Amino acid sequence: MIKSIVPSLIASTLLSLSSLSVFADAGDSPVLQRIEERGMVTIGHRETSIPFSYIGDSNEPIGYSIDICLKIVDAIKAELGNDDLSVKYVPVTGQTRIPLIANGTIDLECGSTTNNLTRQKQVDYLSTTFITGTKLATRKDSGITEIEDLDGKIIGLASGTTNEKAIKAAIEELSLDVKVVPVKDHSQGWLAMETDRIDAYGSDDVLLYGLISKSKSPDDYTVTGRYLSFDPYAIMVPRNDSTFARLGRVVMSDLMRSGEMEEIYNQWFAPGPTNINMPLSDTLKTAFEIQALPE
Amino acid sequence: MGDFDYSVILDNLPLLIDGLKVTFLLTFLAVVGGIVLGTFLALIRIAKVPVFSWVAAAYVNFFRSLPLILVIFWLYFLVPLFLGRPVGSFYSVLIAFILFEAAYYSEIIRAGISSVRDGQIAAGRAIGLSYPQTMRYIVLPQAFRSMVPVLLTQAIVLFQDTSLVYVVGLKDFLVSAELVANRDQRLVEMFLFVAVVYFIFCFAGSLYARHLQRKLSA
Amino acid sequence: MNYNWDWGILFREPYFDWLVEGLMWTVSLSLCAWVIAFALGSVLGIMRSCSSRPLQLIATVYVELFRNVPLLVQLFLWYFVFPELLPDDAGRWVKREMPMPALTTAIIAIGLYTASRVCEQVRSGIAAVGIGQRNAGKAIGMNEWQVYRYILLPNAFRIIIPPLTSEFLTIFKNSSLALTIGVVELTAMTRQIEEYTFQGFEAFTAATVIYSVVTFTVMLLMRVVERRIRIPGMIATS
Numbered sequence: 062m063i064k065s066i067v068p069s070l071i072a073s074t075l076l077s078l079s080s081l082s083v084f085a086d087a088g089d090s091p092v093l094q095r096i097e098e099r100g101m102v103t104i105g106h107r108e109t110s111i112p113f114s115y116i117g118d119s120n121e122p123i124g125y126s127i128d129i130c131l132k133i134v135d136a137i138k139a140e141l142g143n144d145d146l147s148v149k150y151v152p153v154t155g156q157t158r159i160p161l162i163a164n165g166t167i168d169l170e171c172g173s174t175t176n177n178l179t180r181q182k183q184v185d186y187l188s189t190t191f192i193t194g195t196k197l198a199t200r201k202d203s204g205i206t207e208i209e210d211l212d213g214k215i216i217g218l219a220s221g222t223t224n225e226k227a228i229k230a231a232i233e234e235l236s237l238d239v240k241v242v243p244v245k246d247h248s249q250g251w252l253a254m255e256t257d258r259i260d261a262y263g264s265d266d267v268l269l270y271g272l273i274s275k276s277k278s279p280d281d282y283t284v285t286g287r288y289l290s291f292d293p294y295a296i297m298v299p300r301n302d303s304t305f306a307r308l309g310r311v312v313m314s315d316l317m318r319s320g321e322m323e324e325i326y327n328q329w330f331a332p333g334p335t336n337i338n339m340p341l342s343d344t345l346k347t348a349f350e351i352q353a354l355p356e
Numbered sequence: 357m358g359d360f361d362y363s364v365i366l367d368n369l370p371l372l373i374d375g376l377k378v379t380f381l382l383t384f385l386a387v388v389g390g391i392v393l394g395t396f397l398a399l400i401r402i403a404k405v406p407v408f409s410w411v412a413a414a415y416v417n418f419f420r421s422l423p424l425i426l427v428i429f430w431l432y433f434l435v436p437l438f439l440g441r442p443v444g445s446f447y448s449v450l451i452a453f454i455l456f457e458a459a460y461y462s463e464i465i466r467a468g469i470s471s472v473r474d475g476q477i478a479a480g481r482a483i484g485l486s487y488p489q490t491m492r493y494i495v496l497p498q499a500f501r502s503m504v505p506v507l508l509t510q511a512i513v514l515f516q517d518t519s520l521v522y523v524v525g526l527k528d529f530l531v532s533a534e535l536v537a538n539r540d541q542r543l544v545e546m547f548l549f550v551a552v553v554y555f556i557f558c559f560a561g562s563l564y565a566r567h568l569q570r571k572l573s574a
Numbered sequence: 575m576n577y578n579w580d581w582g583i584l585f586r587e588p589y590f591d592w593l594v595e596g597l598m599w600t601v602s603l604s605l606c607a608w609v610i611a612f613a614l615g616s617v618l619g620i621m622r623s624c625s626s627r628p629l630q631l632i633a634t635v636y637v638e639l640f641r642n643v644p645l646l647v648q649l650f651l652w653y654f655v656f657p658e659l660l661p662d663d664a665g666r667w668v669k670r671e672m673p674m675p676a677l678t679t680a681i682i683a684i685g686l687y688t689a690s691r692v693c694e695q696v697r698s699g700i701a702a703v704g705i706g707q708r709n710a711g712k713a714i715g716m717n718e719w720q721v722y723r724y725i726l727l728p729n730a731f732r733i734i735i736p737p738l739t740s741e742f743l744t745i746f747k748n749s750s751l752a753l754t755i756g757v758v759e760l761t762a763m764t765r766q767i768e769e770y771t772f773q774g775f776e777a778f779t780a781a782t783v784i785y786s787v788v789t790f791t792v793m794l795l796m797r798v799v800e801r802r803i804r805i806p807g808m809i810a811t812s
Contacts (some may be wrong), residue, residue, distance in 0.1 A: 151442055156429070156524075156765075159772045160437040163577040182578050183772040215670055220758050221766030243676060243756035248538055255541060256658075258669045277541065326575050411752060421743075421789035423750035426761055430778055437575075516644035522754060530647060536589045551651055552644045558642035 090304035102134050105153040105167035112329045113173040122150050125329040130171040136312045170297035175254045185306045186295035188313040188352045192345045194288035195224040196266040207286045215240045217250045217259035227290030317353035364542040365549050375532030383515045389454035394461025424506035430453045432524050445526040468503035505569040512561045583773045584780050596763030604746045610685025615692025622755040623700045640690035653755045680752035695737045699730035739796040
């Protein structure tokens with residue numbers, strides 16, 4: 062009995078050793094192993110996070126985050142020595158992204174997700190791809206330019222967002238008399254704006270530009286004020302896989318060092334296919350420089 | 357109010373009808389699924405199988421203590437986790453509705469079964485039918501006949517409840533109408549139209565349920 | 575599964591406070607809406623069972639209207655449509671000056687909707703007391719108001735305690751719909767915790783437990799109340 066097991070054990074060990082030598086880094090990375098077995102990389106994407114990750118005219122997911130993720134896919138192909146890896150796109154929402162990462166359905170989440178320390182208990186993040194923060198959208202003739210001007214006025218805020226927290230904190234700190242109207246989501250918030258329920262709507266500036274560009278009369282509205290919160294976006298990967306996370310960070314450092322990141326950025330934001338027109342800010346430019354770690 | 361614009365309804369009719377189809381399909385599948393699962397639960401409770409009956413009772417009471425919205429959120433979150441792939445929101449909410457409504461249907465069906473006199477069961481057993489056969493051929497057909505109006509009323513409630521898929525953005529009748537309302541800034545027209553359509557279907561349904569009730573008791 | 579369980583999150587600041595705050599909003603919303611539903615529902619129930627044809631008709635139309643439109647649609651009608659139908663100034667007041675517009679709207683919408691259901695319970699309660707009692711009252715010279723005040727209502731309300739309890743619990747559960755117009759009640763708070771921490775399981779479980787515990791507590795309490803004030807010889811069927 063034992064005699065028959067030993068040779069097969071040796072054989073299987075040899076086999077696994079030989080496969081290890083070919084696919085050098087897949088060994089200690091559960092995610093890379095999974096990708097190798099499936100023969101594909103599974104990317105979670107959003108459907109309406111414009112211009113980060115959304116469904117384009119050809120019904121394929123496109124956007125700034127998707128382009129960065131495709132660069133990472135190229136690196137995975139090189140790492141595994143397998144050019145035939147395919148990419149599978151899986152749509153995710155704010156509520157499904159965590160279960161789908163937790164149960165191993167998706168390998169990379171390429172959307173518009175804020176990186177914060179509490180969330181890092183549940184997932185890992187790659188380098189920061191975009192920096193946004195809370196600002197105010199108002200009618201141009203409202204006379205509001207900073208949060209202080211909201212005294213005695215009404216602001217709409219989407220319930221449960223980081224923006225809500227930031228603006229409420231600012232209101233309290235400056236002891237302003239501002240009435241807060243909670244709304245369910247951005248479209249309801251913008252509706253409140255257009256039906257004159259509120260004087261200002263607070264959200265991530267990039268989203269505000271998007272809302273204004275889609276509104277009936279974009280010229281009537283403006284984004285104003287200083288940043289009231291700091292929201293760095295990053296690509297999410299499953300936790301407890303430093304090998305895979307490192308691979309992603311190497312790709313992104315390379316992109317940032319070579320200036321390719323800036324090119325991808327300009328392609329989507331300046332002004333980009335959706336006319337959002339947000340030229341690379343000094344803060345984000347500096348962030349790219351800092352994250353361009355040497356090899 | 358003077359500028360009530362009917363054309364926005366006509367212009368978007370295809371979209372609205374598609375939404376209405378989703379609402380009806382969801383209602384139909386949830387009613388069927390809910391009645392099947394509900395009957396199963398009711399039979400287990402009535403058969404008084406130890407443990408199983410207790411589990412069925414706990415299931416019913418548990419789901420009846422929760423808001424439907426919470427159940428929809430749970431399933432939206434859980435279904436992809438179990439299946440290992442994302443499913444369209446339609447299937448998530450369908451499962452949520454079946455699980456949730458089964459609790460309510462099982463109570464209706466249990467009452468219906470209890471209303472069939474014990475003598476019928478004894479008679480069935482006496483002519484040599486097994487317990488499941490007695491249920492299948494004697495008790496359930498009578499019970500369902502007497503329950504039709506109540507089941508229909510519950511179906512109308514379910515039809516109204518499907519509007520809650522709004523919270524996960526499934527494009528049913530209400531969500532389609534809201535989409536148009538937001539896009540074209542025609543809230544008044546669209547929401548009033550939605551209310552009228554729901555009212556017509558539900559009112560007609562409840563009149564029919566009452567008619568059936570009267571026919572049964574006559 | 576690669577999920578980092580952390581049940582402690584529910585008891586940490588600020589998330590614990592959020593849950594408590596959410597529950598408070600849920601409870602206050604439910605209680606306020608219940609006051610409207612109970613008061614209006616009782617009046618409508620009496621109207622439906624009284625001898626005046628016009629009053630019966632008004633109450634019947636009310637019940638059919640409010641029962642055959644989904645609550646969520648009614649909520650949207652009150653929140654989005656109603657202010658637009660008012661004269662400009664009044665509409666502006668509802669949209670902007672009114673204290674806590676979303677919460678107030680939710681209370682009114684849920685209260686009016688549930689009133690139609692309470693009405694039906696009250697009506698069936700009055701019917702359950704029986705025509706004999708009504709006639710007996712008239713025979714000893716009471717007018718209709720007195721018959722209701724001294725005979726029908728005291729009996730009817732005691733009979734319908736179980737169905738009214740379940741109507742109250744329905745309000746409690748339906749209050750979660752208020753999140754669709756931005757009221758941050760318990761269910762909304764749960765989602766907020768998920769959004770901030772990504773600990774969705776823990777948050778949803780917390781809400782589930784809270785709803786169940788409150789529901790079962792109310793049911794137990796009402797069973798005690800019911801036993802103490804039960805009319806001998808009458809069992810309510812709902």
